[in-house]
Amino acid sequence: MTSEHALDLFRSTGALLEGHFILRSGLHSRQFFQCAQALQQMPVVERFGAALADRCRGSGAVTVISPAMGGLVIGQEVARQLGLRFLFAEKEEGRLVLRRGFRMAPGERCLVVEDVVTKGGRVQETMEIVRQQGGVVAGVAMLVDRSDGTLDLGVPTHSLIRLHVEAFPADQLPPDLAALPATKPGSK
Secondary structure, three states: OOHHHHHHHHHHOOOEEEEEEEOOOOOEEEEEEOHHHHHOOHHHHHHHHHHHHHHHHHHOOOEEEEEOOOOHHHHHHHHHHHOOEEEEEEEEOOEEEEOOOOOOOOOOEEEEEEEEEOOOHHHHHHHHHHHHOOOEEEEEEEEEEOEOOOOOOOOOEEEEEEOEOOEEOHHHOOHHHHOOOOEOOOOO
């Protein structure tokens, strides 16, 4: 799947929004990927999952782990496509943790899968969980890399869409963006 084909799927499902958005990172942007809109369609999930799985086949991972909520659907599908175990990290007192009895074996190779990454905060939290559990981060995969590949996570990183989406601190908004009401459509 090409980046343009993936973008077309986001557009056709109404998942690529235009306006004034506050991202989870606190930055402001004109575009927002509402992945849930695309990922409610199982044929789209299957296509995205297959494309990401193809990019990650050589990672040697035995487990896929995703941060909840955004990474759950695509992470589980990538795990299914690769025939791997799937775990997820979820918030507890504002931080991501492993719950529900999830554990990793020492040296267990894990692939972290997320929907959209801008600064990589939730991915880095998930990577830290893997390391605290004694696991090894074999790589990171995401549907959308909003950093245009500039984010260095220190492991092999794969994405379906890699683009530079302008993002601004709240006190440095361009006039056209400042004139629009801001919304925060993502998870909090």
